[in-house]
Amino acid sequence: MRPSLQSLAVGLLAALITVTPALAEEFTVSDIEVEGLQRVSAGTVFSAFPVSIGERVDQLQLAGAIKDLFRTGLFTDIEASRDNSVLILTVTERPSITSIEIEGNKNIETPMLMDALSSAGLEEGQVFRRATLERLELEILRSYIGQGRYNARVEAEAETLPRNRVAISLEINEGEVAAIQHLNIVGNEAFDDDTLLDLFELKTTSFWHSLTSADKYARERLSGDLETLRSYYLDRGYIDFNVESSQVSISPDKKQVFIAISLNEGPEYTVSEVNLRGDLIVEESELRELIFIDEGDVFSQSRVTAISELLSRRLGREGYAFATVNGVPEPGDDNTASVTFFVEPGKRAYVRRINFEGNVSTRDDVLRQEMTQMESAVASTDRIEYSKTQLERLGFFETVDVETVPVPGTDDLVDVNYSVVEQATGSLSASVGFSQASGVILGANISENNFFGSGKRVSIGVNVSDSIKSANFSYQDPYYTVDGVSRGFSVFARETDFEEQDITSFLLDEYGGRVNFGYPTDSITRLNFGAGYTLSKVKEGAFTAQEVRDFIREEGNNFNNYFLFGSWRRSTLNRGILPTDGYSISVSADVAVPGSDLTFYKLSQKNDFFQPLNDNNTWVVRARSEIGYGDGYDGRTIMPFYEHFFAGGYGSVRGFEANSLGPRATNAPNDFSDPDPFGGSFLTEASLELIFPTPFAGDSRSMRSAFFVDAGQVFDADRKFSWTLDDVRASAGIGFQWITAVGPLAFSVARPLNDVSGDDTQVFQFSLGQTF
Numbered sequence: 001m002r003p004s005l006q007s008l009a010v011g012l013l014a015a016l017i018t019v020t021p022a023l024a025e026e027f028t029v030s031d032i033e034v035e036g037l038q039r040v041s042a043g044t045v046f047s048a049f050p051v052s053i054g055e056r057v058d059q060l061q062l063a064g065a066i067k068d069l070f071r072t073g074l075f076t077d078i079e080a081s082r083d084n085s086v087l088i089l090t091v092t093e094r095p096s097i098t099s100i101e102i103e104g105n106k107n108i109e110t111p112m113l114m115d116a117l118s119s120a121g122l123e124e125g126q127v128f129r130r131a132t133l134e135r136l137e138l139e140i141l142r143s144y145i146g147q148g149r150y151n152a153r154v155e156a157e158a159e160t161l162p163r164n165r166v167a168i169s170l171e172i173n174e175g176e177v178a179a180i181q182h183l184n185i186v187g188n189e190a191f192d193d194d195t196l197l198d199l200f201e202l203k204t205t206s207f208w209h210s211l212t213s214a215d216k217y218a219r220e221r222l223s224g225d226l227e228t229l230r231s232y233y234l235d236r237g238y239i240d241f242n243v244e245s246s247q248v249s250i251s252p253d254k255k256q257v258f259i260a261i262s263l264n265e266g267p268e269y270t271v272s273e274v275n276l277r278g279d280l281i282v283e284e285s286e287l288r289e290l291i292f293i294d295e296g297d298v299f300s301q302s303r304v305t306a307i308s309e310l311l312s313r314r315l316g317r318e319g320y321a322f323a324t325v326n327g328v329p330e331p332g333d334d335n336t337a338s339v340t341f342f343v344e345p346g347k348r349a350y351v352r353r354i355n356f357e358g359n360v361s362t363r364d365d366v367l368r369q370e371m372t373q374m375e376s377a378v379a380s381t382d383r384i385e386y387s388k389t390q391l392e393r394l395g396f397f398e399t400v401d402v403e404t405v406p407v408p409g410t411d412d413l414v415d416v417n418y419s420v421v422e423q424a425t426g427s428l429s430a431s432v433g434f435s436q437a438s439g440v441i442l443g444a445n446i447s448e449n450n451f452f453g454s455g456k457r458v459s460i461g462v463n464v465s466d467s468i469k470s471a472n473f474s475y476q477d478p479y480y481t482v483d484g485v486s487r488g489f490s491v492f493a494r495e496t497d498f499e500e501q502d503i504t505s506f507l508l509d510e511y512g513g514r515v516n517f518g519y520p521t522d523s524i525t526r527l528n529f530g531a532g533y534t535l536s537k538v539k540e541g542a543f544t545a546q547e548v549r550d551f552i553r554e555e556g557n558n559f560n561n562y563f564l565f566g567s568w569r570r571s572t573l574n575r576g577i578l579p580t581d582g583y584s585i586s587v588s589a590d591v592a593v594p595g596s597d598l599t600f601y602k603l604s605q606k607n608d609f610f611q612p613l614n615d616n617n618t619w620v621v622r623a624r625s626e627i628g629y630g631d632g633y634d635g636r637t638i639m640p641f642y643e644h645f646f647a648g649g650y651g652s653v654r655g656f657e658a659n660s661l662g663p664r665a666t667n668a669p670n671d672f673s674d675p676d677p678f679g680g681s682f683l684t685e686a687s688l689e690l691i692f693p694t695p696f697a698g699d700s701r702s703m704r705s706a707f708f709v710d711a712g713q714v715f716d717a718d719r720k721f722s723w724t725l726d727d728v729r730a731s732a733g734i735g736f737q738w739i740t741a742v743g744p745l746a747f748s749v750a751r752p753l754n755d756v757s758g759d760d761t762q763v764f765q766f767s768l769g770q771t772f
Contacts, residue, residue, distance in 0.1 A: 026058040030085035038093055038164055040074050045089070048072050062087075074127060094127045098165040104172035108143060113170070116140070128166045130158060137170075144174060148217035150254040151175035177216040179205040181256040187244065187263035190236075199232055200225040202259075217257040222246065226261070233265065234301035239331050240266025269299045269329070272336035278343035281315055281323075290314060291341070299329060299337055311341060316381030321349040321404055321414055349379040349406075352413045358420040359453075362396055366455035367418070369479050370394065372523070379404065379414050386523070391420065395576020396450050398423040398701050398739075423577075423702060423739055455479065457488075470494040478518075486518035486528075497541075506548045507539040508642055514563070529566040536561065536642070545665035547678065551641055559640075561596040565589060573610065577739060578704055580617035580691070584608040600639040602630040604683075620691040622706070628683035631717075644679025645714050648729075648760075650767045652685060653712040655731030655750030657760035662714025664758075674758070678716075684728070685712035694736070703738040710750070730754055 031053060034045050051057055051065045066078050069089075077092035100117060102110050116139070117123060122132060137156045144152035153173040158166045183204050185193055197203075202225055205215040226243050233241035244262040251258075271293055276284055290310040293303055304327035315323035323345045329337040354375055356367050370390035373383035384402060391400045397420040407413035451458045457476040463469070476488035491513040516530030538557045540549065567588035573579040584607070591601040606626045613619040630639040649658030664675035689706040711730040733750030746767045755761050 026056060027082070027085055028056045029053055029087050032087045032089065034089045034091065036091040036093065039096060040091075040093055044072075044074070045069065045091070049089070051087070073129065093164055094129065095160065095164045095166045097122060097124055097126050097128050097168055098161060099124060099167045100170075101168070102170045102172065105174065107147060107149075107174055108140075113140065122168065128158060128168070133158065133168065140170075140172070146219045148177040148219075148257065149175045150178050150250050176255065177213075177218070178250065178255055178257045179215045180217050180259060181205060181251070182258045184258075184260045185263060186260065188265060190233075190238070190265055190268065196229060196232070199228050201228075205256075217248070217259075222248070222259065229261075229263075231301065234299075235303075236300070237268040237270065237298040238265050239269050239299060239329055239337060240264070242266070267335045269331055269335055269337040271295055271297045271299055271339055272332065273338045275338060275340040276343065277340055279345050280343055281318060281320060281345045287311055287314065287343075293339060299339070304329070304339060308341065311343065313381055315343070315345050316379075319348040319350070319378030319380060320345040321379040321381060322346045322406070347412045349412055349414045351375050351377060351379045351416055352407050353415050355415060355417045356420065357417065358397075359422065361422055361453040362420075362450055362455070363453045366450070366453065367391060367420075369455065369482075369484075373416060379416070384416055388418065389574060391418065392575045393571075393573060394450075394455070396423070396455075397421060468494070468496045470496075476516075480517075484520045487516070489513065489515045506541050506544045507537075509537040511535045514565075516565075524572050525568070525570045527566070527568055529564075532563040532565065534561050534563065535559070536640075538642070543668050543670070543673075545676075545678065546668060547641055547665055549668070551638075555598065555640075559597040561592040561598055563596075564591050564593050573608075575701075577744070578701065578737065579610050580620045581610050581612050583610065594634055598632075598640055599634040599636055600630060600632045600643065602628065602639070602643065604628040618693045622687075622689040622691060624685075624687040624689075626683065626685045630681045639681055641678065644681065644716075645683035646677065646679045647683060647685060647712045647714045648677075649762075650746065650748060650765045653710045653729055653731055654708070654733060654735070654748045654765055655710070655752045655761060655763065656729060656755070657762045660760040661712065661729055663716045677760075680714040680716035682715040682717055683712070684715075685710075687711070689735075703736070705734065705736050707734055708732065708748075708750075726754075729759070 029051060032046070032049070032051070034042050037045070048071075049065055049069045051062065057065070062080060066080055066089075069075070070078055074094060075091045076094050079090040081088045081090065100114070100123065102113055105113060114123075117136060122128070122136065133156050137154050141152060141154045144154075152175040155171045157169050157171070159169070160166055180202055181204065183197060183200070183202065185196055188196060201214065201221050202217065203209040203214040209215040226246060230241060230243065242264045244264050245260075246262075247260045249258040249260075250256070273295060274291055274293055276287060280287060291307050293300070293307065308325040308327045311325040312323050315325070323343070325341055325343050327339055327341045329339050331337045351373060352375070354368070354371060354373065356364055359367060371387045372390070373380060373387050381404075384404065388400050388402045391397060399421045401419045403417045403419070405415045405417060407415060446460050448458050450456075455478060457474070457478070459472070459474045461470070461472045470493065472490065472492040472494075474488065474490035476486060478484070478486045480487035493511045495507075495509045497507050512532060512534035514530055514532030516528060518526055518528040520526050536559045538548070538552060538559075540552060565588070567586060569584065569586040571584040572582035573584050574581045586606045588604050589601060590603075592599050604626065605628075607624065609623045611621045611623075613621060628645045630643060630645065632638050646659035646662065647653055648656035648661040652658075653661060659679070660677050662680045663678050665678040667673065667675055687708060687710045689708040691704050691706045694703050694705045709730065709732045711728055713728045715727075730753040731750045732753060733748055735746065735748035735750075737744065737746045739745075744767075748765050749763060750765070751763065752759065752761050
C-alpha cells in the first residue's frame with residue numbers, strides 16, 4: 001500500500017528536525033545558542049522561535065517550537081541539543097540565489113520572465129527553493145503551450161557555488177508554433193462551413209496564411225474566434241446557440257494542430273413584443289422612439305445592446321449618469337421571444353468638480369471655456385461628451401479622454417476628469433535657397449494657435465528675396481468675451497517684383513490691415529465680420545503683360561481700397577486638425593465698398609465632408625469642394641487682376657504646379673517667352689479622398705495617408721474664356737500628412753489625368769507649416 005502524502009511529509013520533517021534524547025526531560029532554559037548561521041541573523045531566529053529564556057519546556061513543546069522555526073523556509077535542517085540548561089540550535093541554512101540567467105527566449109520577454117520569477121520568490125539575494133523553481137518551470141512551459149508552441153522545452157538548473165550560494169539558469173527552447181492543419185465545425189445547419197470559417201481569425205495552413213501567421217494556433221485566438229461565432233449567431237436570432245465543445249488535437253511531432261468545434265444552433269427566434277420595465281423617469285413614448293426593434297423582426301443581440309446604450313444615454317441627459325438598462329430576451333415555445341428592457345436610473349448625479357490633466361502648456365481656463373457641462377449642475381452625459389468634442393476641435397490635443405468618477409462617500413456626486421495629450425499647435429517654416437529667377441531666398445513664418453497656452457492665435461511671417469519682400473502679423477482672441485465672441489486684427493506689408501519671377505513684368509506694393517469679430521449663433525455655427533484697408537501700388541516693367549498695361553491705362557496705378565467682409569461657417573468636425581467625422585460648410589464675401597478707388601467683390605463657398613467607414617475612424621471618405629467668384633460693380637466690369645483666383649498645387653489640384661492652372665497672360669509685343677499664368681475671376685475645385693491607416697504607424701490621430709482624386713480650374717469670364725468640362729484638370733495620387741514638432745508636414749505623389757501641352761505638372765509636392 002502506497003504511503004499518503006501526509007505520512008511522507010511527516011517522515012521528511014522528522015528527518016530534518018532532530019531532537020536529541022538529552023532533551024527528553026523537562027528543563028528550564030537558561031540560555032539559547034544558535035550555531036551554523038551565515039546570512040540569517042540571530043534576531044530573525046529568536047523572533048520565529050517561540051521559546052524564551054527562563055521558560056520551562058519539555059520535548060513535545062520543543063518539537064513544536066522547532067517546527068515553527070522550520071516553517072520560515074530559511075533552513076534545510078534544524079537540530080536541537082542541550083548543554084545542562086543551555087539550549088543549542090544547530091541549523092543548516094538554505095542557499096541564497098546569487099544570479100539568474102535566462103537564454104533562448106524571444107516571444108516572452110526577459111523582464112516578464114524575471115517578474116514571474118520574482119513573484120514566486122526567486123530573485124537575486126533571496127533564499128533558494130528547488131520546488132518553487134520546478135513549479136515555475138512548468139508554468140513557463142504552459143505559457144508557451146498557450147501560444148501553440150507544443151514542442152517548447154524549459155530546463156532549469158541550479159549550480160551550487162561556494163559559501164552556500166546557487167546560480168540559476170533557465171535554458172528555453174521556444175520551438176515553433178504549431179500550424180492548423182484542419183479546422184472542422186460540426187452541428188451547423190443554418191450557415192455553411194465557409195461562411196462560419198470566414199469569421200475566424202485562425203485559418204488552416206496555406207502559403208498565404210503561413211506568411212500572415214493566420215494558421216498559427218493560439219489558445220487566446222481560438223477563444224476570440226468562438227466568441228465571434230457566438231455573436232454572429234446571436235445577431236441572427238439564435239438565442240439558444242451554444243458551443244458544445246472545442247477539441248484541439250496535436251500531431252505526434254507536435255507541429256500540426258487539428259481543431260474540431262461542435263455547435264448546437266437551436267431555433268431562429270423572432271421578436272414577439274418589446275417591453276419597458278422599471279423606473280422610466282422619461283416618458284415611455286419618448287423612450288420607445290429610441291427602440292428600433294419591431295414585432296416580427298429577427299432577434300439581434302447587437303441591436304438590443306445598442307438600444308440599451310441609447311436608453312442609458314437618454315437617461316444620462318437628465319442627470320442619471322449611472323443609469324443601467326439591460327435588454328433581456330425571453331424565448332417562448334413558438335420560436336418567438338419577447339424583449340424586455342429593464343431600466344434602473346439610480347439617483348440623479350451632480351458634478352462636484354471638473355478636472356484636467358495632461359495640459360502642460362495650455363492653461364486650465366482655456367479648457368474651461370469649452371465646457372458646456374458646468375460644476376454643481378446636473379451631470380449630463382450629452383454635455384460631458386460634447387465638452388470633450390469641443391476640446392478635440394481646438395486642435396491643441398492629440399487625444400482627449402473623459403471619465404466620470406463617483407465621489408467617495410456620496411451617492412449623488414461625480415467628478416468629471418478630462419485627460420488630454422498635447423500636440424504641436426503651431427508651425428515653423430524657414431527656407432534658404434537660390435534660383436536664377438529670384439536669387440537668394442530667405443523666409444521665416446511662425447504661427448501659434450495656442451500662444452503661451454492662452455488659446456490665442458498669433459502669426460508672424462517675413463520673406464525676403466530678389467523678387468519679394470513681405471512681413472505680416474496677425475492676432476486672434478477666440479474668447480474676447482465670455483460668450484465666445486472673438487476679436488482679431490492683422491497688418492501686412494508686401495513688395496513684389498514679378499519680373500524677377502518670370503511671371504510677367506510688373507511691380508506690386510501692398511500695405512494694409514484688418515479688424516475682425518466673430519459671433520457664435522449656436523454651438524456649431526459662427527458669423528464673422530470686419531473691416532479693412534489696403535493701399536496698392538502697381539508699376540509696369542520691361543515685359544509687362546498686355547492685360548496689366550490695359551488695366552493701368554484705364555484705372556491708374558495707385559489704389560486706396562476699403563473693405564467690408566463677412567462669413568458664415570457651420571462645422572461639426574470632430575477635431576481641429578486631421579478630422580475624421582463631420583462636416584464644415586462656409587460662405588464668405590469680401591467687398592471693396594463705395595468710396596474705394598476700385599469697387600469689386602469676391603465670393604467663395606467651401607464644403608468639407610468626412611464619413612468614417614469603420615468604428616475606430618481609421619478608414620474615412622473625404623469630399624471637398626470650393627467655388628469662388630469675383631467681379632466689379634458700381635460701374636466697373638472687372639475685378640483687379642492682382643485679386644484673381646489661382647488653382648494648382650498642394651491644397652488645390654495636386655500634380656500641377658502651384659497657381660499654374662487657368663488663363664494665361666497675353667505677352668507684350670517684344671516678349672517671345674511662353675505665356676505665364678494669370679489667374680481668373682471664377683474658381684472651381686473638388687477632391688475625393690479615401691483615408692486609410694498609415695502602414696507601420698500606430699498613431700492615426702497625428703498622421704494619415706490617403707488616395708485622392710483632385711479636379712479644378714480657373715476661368716475668366718471677362719476674357720470670354722471657354723467654360724467647358726474638358727478644360728477642368730484632374731489628377732490622382734497618394735498623400736501623407738503628419739503633425740510634427742515644427743508644424744504640419746505633408747507631401748503628395750500625383751499624376752495628372754488630362755494634362756495638355758503647356759500645363760506645368762509636378763509629380764512630387766511638399767508642404768511644411770500649412771494648415772491641413
